[in-house]
Amino acid sequence: MNKKEKVIHILQIFDGIYPNAECTLDYKSPLQLLISTQLAAQCTDARVNIVAKDLYSKYKSAEDFANADIAELEQDIKSTGFYRNKAKNIKECCRILVDKYNGEIPTNMEELTALPGVGRKTANLVLYEIYGIQGIIVDTHAKRLSNRIGLTKSENPEKIEYDLQKIVPKERWADFCHMLVSHGRAVCKARKPECEKCEIRDYCSYIVKNN
DNA sequence: CTCCCGATAT
DNA sequence: ATATCAGGAG
Numbered sequence: 001m002n003k004k005e006k007v008i009h010i011l012q013i014f015d016g017i018y019p020n021a022e023c024t025l026d027y028k029s030p031l032q033l034l035i036s037t038q039l040a041a042q043c044t045d046a047r048v049n050i051v052a053k054d055l056y057s058k059y060k061s062a063e064d065f066a067n068a069d070i071a072e073l074e075q076d077i078k079s080t081g082f083y084r085n086k087a088k089n090i091k092e093c094c095r096i097l098v099d100k101y102n103g104e105i106p107t108n109m110e111e112l113t114a115l116p117g118v119g120r121k122t123a124n125l126v127l128y129e130i131y132g133i134q135g136i137i138v139d140t141h142a143k144r145l146s147n148r149i150g151l152t153k154s155e156n157p158e159k160i161e162y163d164l165q166k167i168v169p170k171e172r173w174a175d176f177c178h179m180l181v182s183h184g185r186a187v188c189k190a191r192k193p194e195c196e197k198c199e200i201r202d203y204c205s206y207i208v209k210n211n
Numbered sequence: 212c213t214c215c216c217g218a219t220a221t
Numbered sequence: 222a223t224a225t226c227a228g229g230a231g
Contacts, residue, residue: 081218119230140225140228184227190226
């Protein structure tokens with residue numbers, strides 16, 4: 001069975017067990033999604049959502065973030081980790097949004113990834129969630145699962161993106177990634193994958209060692 | 212490649 | 222104690 005056929009089978013199974021796999025970050029505007037996704041680097045979505053609740057009642061626009069006191073913003077997002085980098089990036093990012101984009105969010109990869117703290121993963125998620133533009137969203141789960149399943153042999157996120165683009169039907173690109181996240185959290189965990197109860201084990205090339 | 216970094220599960 | 226969490230920049 002080739003990789004495309006494997007993915008078709010896996011998608012069919014995922015459709016059954018994760019019928020509405022979607023972004024688990026809470027947001028009420030494109031700006032909130034952009035910032036929450038930046039905060040989500042090496043942090044759980046659950047933690048980001050807790051921080052975001054107070055954050056967005058305090059800062060209501062790109063201008064508010066651009067004018068924020070940096071030390072205060074650092075404390076406001078501290079529990080998400082990497083808080084100095086994140087605060088600096090968010091403030092500068094919002095300064096650019098205000099000055100160059102009239103407070104709106106750019107609609108293409110080049111302009112998005114030019115923003116401080118915004119890489120391809122964040123850009124792909126925003127492009128899909130806000131504008132419906134399909135993309136392979138490569139986070140830690142997509143990276144781990146696509147390697148375990150055998151869809152790529154690369155550890156490089158951008159290479160994984162292109163590998164999966166060739167294998168997954170385009171209309172399911174973002175969907176498939178959301179489902180990899182759901183499956184990564186529930187079954188195919190980083191530390192202790194539960195292969196014995198994995199619904200797609202027949203289509204996976206991963207073998208658990210010492211078991 | 213390294214660094215950023217707190218919270219949580221194991 | 223240590224690995225890991227919807228990464229990005231230098």
